[in-house]
Amino acid sequence: MTEPIVALREYLRNVGMELDSDFLRESIAVLTRLLMELEVSEQLGAERYQRSDERQGYRNGYRERSWETRVGEIPLQIPKLRTGNYCSSFLEPRRRAERALLAVIQTAYVDGVSTRKVDDLVRALGLTSIDKSKVSRICKELDEAVTTFRHRSLEAEYPYLWLDALYLKVRQNHRIVSMAVVIAIGVRETGEPEILAVDIGASEEEAFWTTFLRDLVSRGLKGVNLVISDAHQGLKRAVASVLAGAAWQRCRVHFMRNVLAHVPKGDKLIVAAGIRTIFAQPNQEAAQQQMAEVVAAMEPRWPKAAMVLTNGEEEVLTYMTFPMEHWTRIYSTNPLERLNREVKRRTDVVSIFPDADSVLRLVGSMLIEVHDEWQAGRRYFSLDSMRRLRVPDEDPLAGPTPLRLAPIR
Numbered sequence: 001m002t003e004p005i006v007a008l009r010e011y012l013r014n015v016g017m018e019l020d021s022d023f024l025r026e027s028i029a030v031l032t033r034l035l036m037e038l039e040v041s042e043q044l045g046a047e048r049y050q051r052s053d054e055r056q057g058y059r060n061g062y063r064e065r066s067w068e069t070r071v072g073e074i075p076l077q078i079p080k081l082r083t084g085n086y087c088s089s090f091l092e093p094r095r096r097a098e099r100a101l102l103a104v105i106q107t108a109y110v111d112g113v114s115t116r117k118v119d120d121l122v123r124a125l126g127l128t129s130i131d132k133s134k135v136s137r138i139c140k141e142l143d144e145a146v147t148t149f150r151h152r153s154l155e156a157e158y159p160y161l162w163l164d165a166l167y168l169k170v171r172q173n174h175r176i177v178s179m180a181v182v183i184a185i186g187v188r189e190t191g192e193p194e195i196l197a198v199d200i201g202a203s204e205e206e207a208f209w210t211t212f213l214r215d216l217v218s219r220g221l222k223g224v225n226l227v228i229s230d231a232h233q234g235l236k237r238a239v240a241s242v243l244a245g246a247a248w249q250r251c252r253v254h255f256m257r258n259v260l261a262h263v264p265k266g267d268k269l270i271v272a273a274g275i276r277t278i279f280a281q282p283n284q285e286a287a288q289q290q291m292a293e294v295v296a297a298m299e300p301r302w303p304k305a306a307m308v309l310t311n312g313e314e315e316v317l318t319y320m321t322f323p324m325e326h327w328t329r330i331y332s333t334n335p336l337e338r339l340n341r342e343v344k345r346r347t348d349v350v351s352i353f354p355d356a357d358s359v360l361r362l363v364g365s366m367l368i369e370v371h372d373e374w375q376a377g378r379r380y381f382s383l384d385s386m387r388r389l390r391v392p393d394e395d396p397l398a399g400p401t402p403l404r405l406a407p408i409r
Helices: 002-015 023-044 091-110 115-124 132-150 206-218 233-242 252-260 265-279 284-298 303-311 324-330 334-350 356-374 383-387
Strands: 059-069 072-081 160-172 175-187 193-201 226-229 247-250
Touching: 023 059, 023 072, 091 356, 132 193, 132 356, 160 324, 160 334, 160 356, 175 206, 175 334, 175 356, 193 206, 193 356, 206 233, 226 233, 233 247, 247 252, 252 265, 252 303, 265 284, 284 303, 334 356
Parallel strands: 160 226, 226 247
Antiparallel strands: 059 072, 160 175, 175 193
């Protein structure tokens, strides 16, 4: 016991009365080192180099560790044992504080705070700076939760499925490339929305969409009556091959933009007004008749726009074969577009992601938050309107009731 006391006395004598800014930090470093040596001696039953019949083991060097405190970062040399483990009593509270700090940093990352700005956040908490690489390592702890979320089993039936992609910049092989982040949301048979999947790929090719949809099916996706998406050819073919039997609705908003792209700027308002009369009809038959009239009126002045409108008739009016109460949500990808805008708000802070894994980490964590909020009673469609998608068979011995479209009256 004499050696530690002598060391402390010598240190205090050297410091004297000149208490500079490092005094508290150095004092705590000395005291923690002395405390750890005393605790190890008590655990082993003998001090360093002491011969004793009560000795329970031997020291085996040190391991380095930094300790964040209110007076700054203190480097520690924690004693190691040949057998067993030693954990200092004063480091247990530090673990709780560390978990709290990591939660703050992870929350800041998910909320869209860049890794450089996290450094300022840590300083505001009264701690020393944390470099970018350390923040990235901390945030990788989110991967486990994101992986569990992305690969969870799907138990319910999902009559409606929305698919869309957004593009983010990612570093790949020392180049900055644009990669597609695809998200799928569905509505359960009881009317509640749910985020089903997220993935990232080089582009929206048919092979990528096919793999994405097959993964959804392998996780339990079933009962899909209608898929709502943009008119991407690779996606259309993937839906037809993987989700055979499901109808497809072309996003009405994107379709309108495609038609107006062939109309001069000064004529866009009048053409858009004419097209809206098609969608204002009470049923699909009336809408088809109105479309024929609008196309006939457009052909003399805007033949290319009229051709696009004609070719898209079947795809853009599919939603009218479903309950009218659902039309405003299923005729476009707007429900998913709103989610994409929120994702972009977070990802725009990062600007360029270091790799694809970091994209899934941030986007996946953000989607978990939204998904949890949606579970708190959010509903897209009423139970009564959802029942109109299920028509019971008259024969009670016919087996399980198939999920199919109900007639619109």
